[in-house]
Amino acid sequence: MQNQIENTTGSLFGELWKDLSSEQFRDSVELFTKRAIANNFDLDWLKGKTCLDAGCGSGRYSVALAIHGAAKITAVDVSSTGLETARNNAQEFNQIQFQQASVLNLPFPDQSFDLVWCAGVLHHTDNFDKGLSELTRVLKPNGKLFLLVYGAGGLRWKVIKAARPIVADLGQTFIDRAIQQSGLPANNRKNYMDDLFVPVQELTRFTELNQKLIDLGYSSIDRWTENTFDHENSPKDQLSDMLKLGEIAESAQSLATTKSETYHTELLKRTADMYINLIQEALSDPNLTSEQLKDITIGEGNLRLIATK
C-alpha cells in the first residue's frame, strides 16, 4: 500500500516522463557516462553486477547500467505510469526488470545487490532516513551505493521555495499551460513542474549526509564534484536556468484572466526577477572570488556520491 505522498509524487512524475522525446531520453542516458568519467568512476566495475535502480523514473539509469555491462538490473518506482514509460524506453534490454515498489519498503531480502543506484528520490519521500536504511539493507557487503540528493544553499532552491506557495494558488494546470505556452523543451517542463509541485522537497547538507552514511557503516564516501553537465555547472548556467522561471512567469501573466491570476502571476514574475537580478549582480561583482560566487549562486547543488558498504 502506497501512502498519499507516494501516490501524488508518482502521478506527477509519471505524467512528466511521457513527454520526453527519444532524443532527450538518449541524452539523459549519456549523462550517466559523462558524469561517471568526469568523476573517475571505473565503469568496468559494473560488468556482471546485480543492480537496483531505486526510483527509476524514465529508466535512463537502468538503461545506462545495462549498456555498461550490468548483468541484472531491478528497477523500481512508485509510479505505475512512469514504469510503463520506462518499460517502453528499455525494450531492448531484457536484463532490466521493472517492478512497482517504494524505497521506503523494498520487497527484497537483505544483501541482494552489488550496486544500489538511487538518484533524485529520497528527498521526495516523507522518511529520508528510512529510505536510506532500506537502500543499505538490500546492499551486499562491499557493495556500492550511488546517491543523488538535493544539497543546501544557493539561490535556486530559495526562489523555488518562494514560488511554490504562489504557483499552488494558481494551480498545477494553469502553470503547466504557461510552461507549455512558453515553448520550453519537455525536459525543462519536467524539472520545473517537479520543483514547483512535488509534495516533499528536502534539502540535506553534505556534512549531515556524510555522517548518516558513516553511522550506517559505509567505509568510503566519494563525492562527485566534477562537471555536472547541467544548470549547476557554473553560476552562468544557473542564471540561464533561472531566466526560464522568468519566462514561465511571463507566460503565466499572459494567460491570467481573473484578478487573482493577474496579481499572483505578477508576484511570481517579481519574485523570479528579484533572484535573476541578484545572480546578475553577483556575476558582475568584481569583489567575489569564483568560490564565493559559486557558493552564493549554486551552493552545494545536487549531492552526488558513491559510498562503499
Ligand SMILES: C[S@@+](CC[C@H](N)C(=O)[O-])C[C@H]1O[C@@H](n2cnc3c(N)ncnc32)[C@H](O)[C@@H]1O
Ligand atoms: C526526480 S525523479 C528521478 C528518476 C530517476 N532516478 C532519474 O534520475 O532519472 C524521482 C522519481 O522517484 C520516484 N519516487 C518518488 N518517491 C518514491 C518512493 N518512495 N519510492 C520509489 N520511487 C519514488 C518518482 O516517481 C520519480 O520517478
